[in-house]
Amino acid sequence: MFWSSVLKSLLAACVVTEFAVSFVESFTCANSVSINGVYTPYDACETFQACFNQTQELKMPELARSQKFQQKGCATDECTDLAFSATLGGQRTFRYDQQCCTTDKCNQGDTQPSQGPATANGIQCLACYTEPGTLCIPTLLKCTGKETKCASVIGTVAGSSSPASVVMVGTGCATENACNLNMTILGSINIRTFCMSGFPVLPSAPASTGLRPTSISAVPVLIILPLLKVLL
Template identity: 60%
Template sequence: MVSLDQELFHYILGLRGSMKKCRCQKEGGATLAVSTIILRNESFYCSSKESLTCESSSCINGDCQTSSTCEASSCFSETQELKMPELPTGLTLQKKGCPVGECTGLAFSATLGGQRTFRYDQQCCDGDKCNHTGMQPSQVPAKENGVWCLACYMEAGMPCIPTLLKCTGNETKCVSFIGTDAVSNNPLSVRVVGTGCATESACNLNMIVLESMHIHSFCSSRFSEPSTTTSAPDSTGLPPTSTSTVPVLISLLLLKVLF
């Protein structure tokens, strides 16, 4: 517990009995991380860990802006990796820096229709320049795990042709997602809709990825391995019941986003 300096005391003098976020100093001038002010016996105090120095950078496919540093109570490193036929080299976004608010680690991956894969990995640490270590490259394709999911990917003006997809590795869930324009903040500004295999951590997401896309996701029951005794397939190569599932999943996801 350390006393706040005189200038900060005057700034928060009217906050008696309340709590407020601030930066404070202890004797010797060492800066402390953002912390909570507490009123106790008419004196203000703050309790906090010393702030950390984090590396800060932003890279697209290995092309990085000039690195700098920042100070916070924790550091983060983030990798987003998108692979699709239209981008032979793929798209990899990497960031390091100081989190806005509390840092929460999250890692997930998904394999969708149209040979599209997406991987997201955000890690948090609490040591000086602890986010210096380079981020791990995409892993070698994993083995099939016995799970089948309906796969589809649809953008504006592009039809969705569903296929049955064999899931691999830790992608043991069947996921459906919708991506809207994060800039417009309009739930009806749909950019992409997709289904496929995903890790369990990809279920029930509500977040921004690739800088400008707001995604919502949910997981549904997986499909059984195709059987030769099922009903005759239609022009897509799937039983009619599988094909008709796609618009149902998309409709449910739109309802989830809107309400």
């Protein structure tokens, strides 16, 4: 009797679930990839979740043009809007913008930069950028726009947790949404980020004292420690 009741309840639940799902309408999304202006369209995809529109842009002084990756498609699970940017040592900048929507082909347009004009915001951070086999000399970077946090970033080969897979380490200015991330960017690099509040630069000590500015000497330890935790 007990199992009979259980089976009847289970069957009823399945019927109700199927009935409810049948009333959830799917919708189509634009589906394409663009790498540095080379556009590749695909057939529109269909989803019950959401459409996404994602832009990633990397600018480095040594490159003649920025590296820009754009993708549109159907989200396979929960889609979350996310926009952040960071400026690391050597004026290397990265912008990420993902927008989600839930109507038919709502992701056809391009995402727009979320940052306003790049005007100084009064915050300065220690900036550095290094790749395997290279060193950097930390400098103070004046933050601009919404980049009000001092961030540390470590990048590894996507899918690997080995310390030997580190491809870059950097520090600089970032927006608040860039803090505490663990995600894959540009299809091949996994990044982990750590932030601290930005700080105003203290006046330099007179040259006759032989002392270094407090803002420079105190910050490196705070930046290096979380990176060491990741590598160990």
